[in-house]
Amino acid sequence: MKIWVPSQAVAEVLTDLPDVECVIFDGTGEPPEGAEEVEVWIPSLIPPPGLPGLLRRMTGLRLLQTVTAGVDAYLGHLPDGVVLCNARGVHDAGTAEWVVGAMIAVLREFPAFAAAQERGEWTYRHTGVLADSTVLIVGYGAIGEALERRLDGFEVDVVRVARTAREGVHGQDELPRLLPEADVVVLLVPSTKGTAALVDARFLAAMKDGAVLVNAARGPVVDTGALLAELRSGRLRAALDVTDPEPLPKDHPLWTAPGLFVTPHVAGSTPASIRRLRRLMRSQMLRYLSGEPLKNLITGLY
DSSP: OEEEESOHHHHHTTTTSTTOEEEEOOSSSSOOSOGGGEEEEOOOSSOOTTHHHHHHHOTTOOEEEOSSSOOTTTTTTOOTTOEEEOOTTTSHHHHHHHHHHHHHHHHTTHHHHHHHHHHTOOOOOOOOOSTTOEEEEESOSHHHHHHHHHHTTSOOEEEEEESSOBTTBEEGGGHHHHGGGOSEEEEOOOOSTTTTTOBOHHHHHHSOTTOEEEEOSOGGGBOHHHHHHHHHHTSOEEEESSOSSSSOOTTOGGGGOTTEEEOOSOTTOSHHHHHHHHHHHHHHHHHHHHTOOOSSBOOSOO
């Protein structure tokens, strides 16, 4: 069985499996020869250029296992009979930890103090604080649960929102009522047609003065122009690990927007994620080889 894997780290946990041949394809350059012989593909973090055409050539493909929770790049392009699974759970710890760090960094003004340190300036002042805040999590799934566990002890009220309501979780249609009460709004929604530009001018206008928007989802979830307008007015602040466009061009106005903290899509890029990814890939392949039900099977949009 031929498997395309994204890295040597993944190959190392699969090469001892019976009748398995691992070929490393990191998504850059030309794909390896023999695409039609690949039965399992574990793509790299960033899908390769020409993905639809490549998938059409992979006539022997039976399982596509992503290394990300998001699968939007592959939906609509998979040949019939191909099973799609995501990496739900792999990046929960790293992403949740980034969100906590990002919201504290913005509220406590760490970027401004770091800049003052470089200038050798002692800029004493009062800052905001996370304690006594209301944190609204939009897209309450596995990462949202991990975030809430990490917020336990910070003396905050957590409000949960998902696409549809369930016990203890509000539906997305309730956002107009919930947004004005939130001090921090965290975006963890998947990238779908329904979430594209979810955070538009109306969404942002509903947020309270001085609130912080934290995007650890996908860049297109936020209308960049609308966010820029709010940042420039000084009414809102934000922390972004993802942007639209991405990567962010050097001359893009987001770089100099006031009240904004930006990181280059690194929330889930941690040793913890690599360890969890290796365990999941081996577990999935053992299940696949033995005919057992696979984890994280995608049956709809995500």
